[in-house]
Amino acid sequence: MADRVLRFGVIGLSRGFDLTRPTLARDPRVRLVAAADLRPEARAAFTAEFGAPAYDSAEALCADPEVEVVYIATPHQTHAALATLAARHGRHILLEKPMALDLAACRAIAAAAEAAGVQLVVGPSHGFDPPVAAAAGLVGGAAFGAARMVTAVTFTDFLYRPRRPEELDSARGGGVVFSQAVHQVDVVRRLVGRPVRSVRAATGVWDTARPTEGAYQAFLAFDGGASASLTYSGYGRYDTDALMGWTGETGAARDPDVHGLARRRLAGADEPALKAARAYGAAAASASAPVGHEHFGFVLVACERGDLRLTPHGVEAYGPDSRWTVDLPPPAATRHAVIDEVWDAVVGGRPPLHDGAWGAENLAVCLAILRSAAEDREIAIAELETRP
Ligand SMILES: NC(=O)c1ccc[n+]([C@@H]2O[C@H](COP(=O)([O-])OP(=O)(O)OC[C@H]3O[C@@H](n4cnc5c(N)ncnc54)[C@H](O)[C@@H]3O)[C@@H](O)[C@H]2O)c1
Incomplete structure (x- = not known):
């Protein structure tokens, strides 16, 4: 298991990503292999920092065979479409909070992950x-x-x-x-x-x-x-x-x-x-x-x-x-516990605490x-x- 790393692709390179970036960059269990963003300057910065491709579309990122886990850090209203896209491509998903804006979207995300047999972790969050x-x-x-x-x-x-x-x-x-x-x-x-x-x-x-x-x-x-x-x-x-x-x-x-x-x-x-x-x-x-x-x-x-x-x-x-x-x-670096949960789910096969049902219930309370x-x-x- 020593050589095992999680190959992450990131969709959305802004504030949410920037807060998680130190952990993604430092954690030996993670390699950042690709990103996607609508902003050219963000793509250029990612490629300069990580020596990895940055696409102008989420579709291209999800289709990249190097990508194993997709970290979705785009605005809330995009979460449902992008998470189901990632699931359709068979990628595991780390999805920023809130999971979505309504419970039907949460259910659709969880169902897409289950149908594709991929892990879904909703986070980081406190x-x-x-x-x-x-x-x-x-x-x-x-x-x-x-x-x-x-x-x-x-x-x-x-x-x-x-x-x-x-x-x-x-x-x-x-x-x-x-x-x-x-x-x-x-x-x-x-x-x-x-x-x-x-x-x-x-x-x-x-x-x-x-x-x-x-x-x-x-x-x-x-x-x-x-x-x-x-x-x-x-x-x-x-x-x-x-x-x-x-x-x-x-x-x-x-x-x-x-x-x-x-x-x-x-x-x-x-x-x-x-x-x-x-x-x-x-x-x-x-x-x-x-x-x-x-x-x-x-x-x-x-x-x-x-x-x-x-x-x-x-x-x-x-x-x-x-x-x-x-x-x-x-x-x-903070947020190692997020990687722990993704690692345990993807590599260890242990169901995450912050799964789709958990994320949906957080949203339900909101x-x-x-x-x-x-x-x-x-x-x-x-x-x-x-x-x-
Ligand atoms: N967990 C935390 O501590 C934390 C902190 C900040 C933000 N967030 C979450 O991160 C998400 C993003 O928030 P933000 O403040 O970084 O937003 P932001 O507006 O600063 O950045 C969003 C980024 O996503 C890109 N983007 C938008 N749609 C895209 C698409 N379809 N494909 C590719 N790229 C796309 C934009 O170009 C931009 O760079 C939100 O859901 C927010 O709740 C979480």
Whole structure:
């Protein structure tokens, strides 16, 4: 098995790819053998960096016999068509979150992967973060018992990063519920380990210049009686990285004295030009070494016999009589757990946790958040017809 590598082809060379790129480039189990993007400068940068072909169409990438796993990192609305294309070509699939924009598309993707006999992993997302895995490993054990109540709080500047028009249009998959709640839901589902039964939520659309959800609060009830409260604001004021020792979401150090940068950059700027200038191939590729693990803000799990707080450096454990920490040293590059899942599935034949059904259920909870806010009532997940 020593010579075995996964031959990855990437569709979509921008922000999502750039965040995963350090792991794909460093992990000895991965070789980047091809890419596809609509932007010539991204293709040129990929070929220069990896010495591999970059196509102007996803079809050409999927047809390249060198490609074994297709990593799809294009905008949400393209996921269903590109994932089914990859499956038709017999390629394994790593599909960015959210899996798709509706549950019918999720089902079509999962069915295409199953029919083709290929593995499907939905990620990266913060449910893969090592502190989440470490805490999930403690939940349910003798010391802590089952998770009863999870509190997750994330405040960012998400809404003021340069966006494509559809990212500011909820009807086309815009707003923080599709792009960000999917992370928080992934984290709390992994920690509780039971299906979500119902959701009650409110959403906030507070900036008329960016008329999509920028904030939400949601109460999730799980089978078995556990609950989770999720709070998110992307309005670029308070920042929960302050609670994480100024380690940012990607595990990189942040300067606590910098405040409001995203909003200032955007003010008066040509937004598409600003976005293009920061994309892979136009800007210097992101390179800062992590000082900790990726995270998605404050997460505290109250279990039957103890509490677990997730940090970028591991897990703080609080029992009735003592407290201690589970230290997880900073990784050389984040997101190795994503490769672990793809490797285990493709090489080891072990079904991934973040499979099509998992990705669909994450999306179902997000759709329930939107529907609960719109209809001002609790939404049972069963109403959304997610489960097979
Ligand atoms: N997991 C994470 O932490 C994370 C972070 C950022 C983005 N993402 C996800 O990655 C996806 C892309 O987001 P982004 O912010 O990088 O978008 P983006 O707009 O910055 O980039 C999209 C890229 O895809 C290319 N593209 C679009 N359609 C294509 C097609 N049909 N064939 C080939 N290339 C195509 C574009 O040219 C562009 O380079 C989204 O689903 C998003 O949710 C995930």
